Amino acid sequence: MSTRDVVIAGERLTLHPERAVFWHAQGTLLVSDVHFGKGAVFRRAGIAVPSGDTEDDLQRLDALFDELAPRRLVILGDLVHGAATERSAWVDDVRAWRQRHAAVEMVLVAGNHDRHFDVASLGISVQPDRLAAPPFVLSHHPHPHKEGYVLAGHVHPGTVVRDGWRKHRLPAFVFDRDVGMLPAFGTLTGLHEITALPGRQVFAATPAGVIPTR
Numbered sequence: 001m002s003t004r005d006v007v008i009a010g011e012r013l014t015l016h017p018e019r020a021v022f023w024h025a026q027g028t029l030l031v032s033d034v035h036f037g038k039g040a041v042f043r044r045a046g047i048a049v050p051s052g053d054t055e056d057d058l059q060r061l062d063a064l065f066d067e068l069a070p071r072r073l074v075i076l077g078d079l080v081h082g083a084a085t086e087r088s089a090w091v092d093d094v095r096a097w098r099q100r101h102a103a104v105e106m107v108l109v110a111g112n113h114d115r116h117f118d119v120a121s122l123g124i125s126v127q128p129d130r131l132a133a134p135p136f137v138l139s140h141h142p143h144p145h146k147e148g149y150v151l152a153g154h155v156h157p158g159t160v161v162r163d164g165w166r167k168h169r170l171p172a173f174v175f176d177r178d179v180g181m182l183p184a185f186g187t188l189t190g191l192h193e194i195t196a197l198p199g200r201q202v203f204a205a206t207p208a209g210v211i212p213t214r
Contacts, residue, residue, distance in 0.1 A: 002209030006201070008175060009135040009149035014068075015173050015203055015210045018060050019183040021151070022068050026133065029068060031061075032076035032140070032153025033111070033184035037090045054090040056187050058097045065101060073104055074131065076153040076182060077111025077140025079119055091122070098123040107131065111140035111154065144178040156184040158191030159213050161204050169193065173210070175201040 004015045014022040021030040036054050064070075098106065106124045108114065109131050120126050130145065131138040137145045142152035159172040171183030174194055183205055184190075194202065202213045 004203060004210040004212075006175070006203075008151075008180060011135060015205075016064065016068075017205045017207070017209050018064055019171050019185045019205050020064055021173070021182060022070065023136075027069075027071035028133070029064060029070035029073045030076060030138070030151060030182060031073070031185040032182040033078045033156060033186055033189055034075060034080075035078055035184070035186035035189055036080045036094055037117075054093055057185065058093060060185075061097070065104065070104060073106045074133075074138055075106070075108045075124075076138060076151065077109055078114060078153065079108050079111075079124070080114055080117045095122050109138050109140055142179045142181050150179045151182065152179060153182050153184065155181050155194070156189050156192050157181045157194045158183070159194060159202050159204050161206065161211070161213060168206075170204040170206055172205065172213070173203040 003017065006013050006015060012024050014024065016022060019031070022028070023030065034057060036057065061073075102123075107127055108119050108124050109127045110119070110129070114126070129139075132147060135148050137148040137150045139145070139150050139152045141154050142150060144150060157172045157174045158169055161168045161170055169191055171191060172194065173183060174181040176197065177199060196202075203210050204213050
């Protein structure tokens, strides 16, 4: 899978097809909207979805760590999907995964779903609003901020890529003048198709790599 480098606010960022961003200068891996435990929430509600989504996402994070060797992981909101107890299998899985990567600093910029669970109990620091990381402001909600260029999640942006007569709806990285949005990292997350705007850069995360679409 091929990555793609972009320069945002004067900093080199690598867009990874596994729906992550690597900030080279700070050794920081950025992901958003992981939604651990979403499958369990659906199954409790009687919605039939396959199990194993949390394990799959942890394996994808492991692969990113092996490839990029980040010193820090910042999650731009919605690390978890909903309420859980200590008996929830995914909680044990995430806690064990965190312990395996004890040397990596991990910070969650809390999103709207994170209020349902004590993420700090997983060994991950929680920033309640936004995180200043000049020249960036790391946030969950994609609203401009006077202190820097905002990198955020929340929207689950997607785009349509055409391959001849076929259309593929794919996760997307989106960069506007003051705000950039990451695609949702989690396996069971949906897509919100974004619209074309003047000056907007859109990159699709395809199985083969990251490609510009507009």
